[in-house]
Amino acid sequence: MMPKDTLTDHDRKVGERVATLRKAKGMSQTGLGEALGVSFQQIQKYERGINRIGAGRLDRIAEVLGIPISDLFSPAPAHDETWTLLQTSGAIELLRHYSELEPEQRADVVALCRSVARLSRGRRSP
Known part of the structure; x- marks a missing residue:
C-alpha cells in the first residue's frame, strides 16, 4: 500500500495543468494564492508537484480560473501536444x-x- 502523502505522476500533471491554465489566464502565482487564501509559495509547490492539491482546493482553483474542473485533469489525447507546447x-x-x-x-x-x-x-x- 502506498503512503497517504506520496504524490503520483497524476498529481504532478494536475499541478502542471494548474500552472499552464493560470498562465493562460494571465494570472500570477501571487494572484491565484490570494484568491485561494494561500501564499504564492504554496501555489509553487502545487504547480511543481511538491504538494498534492486536495479536491476542495481543485474545485476552488477551477472556479477562480473560470474553467470546468475537468480541465485540470488529463486532456484528450489530441491535446497532449498542445499541453506540452503551452508549458x-x-x-x-x-x-x-x-x-x-x-x-x-x-x-x-x-x-x-x-x-x-x-x-x-x-x-x-x-
Missing part, C-alpha cells in the same frame, strides 16, 4: 502578443519563427 517557457506570452496582431503580421511572425527554428536546428546538427 514551454514563454509560449503563453508569445501567444498573447500573437493574438493581438493582424493576419498579415501573424503570417510574417510564423515565417520568422520558422526561419529561426530552421537555423537553430542547423546549428545543432553534426
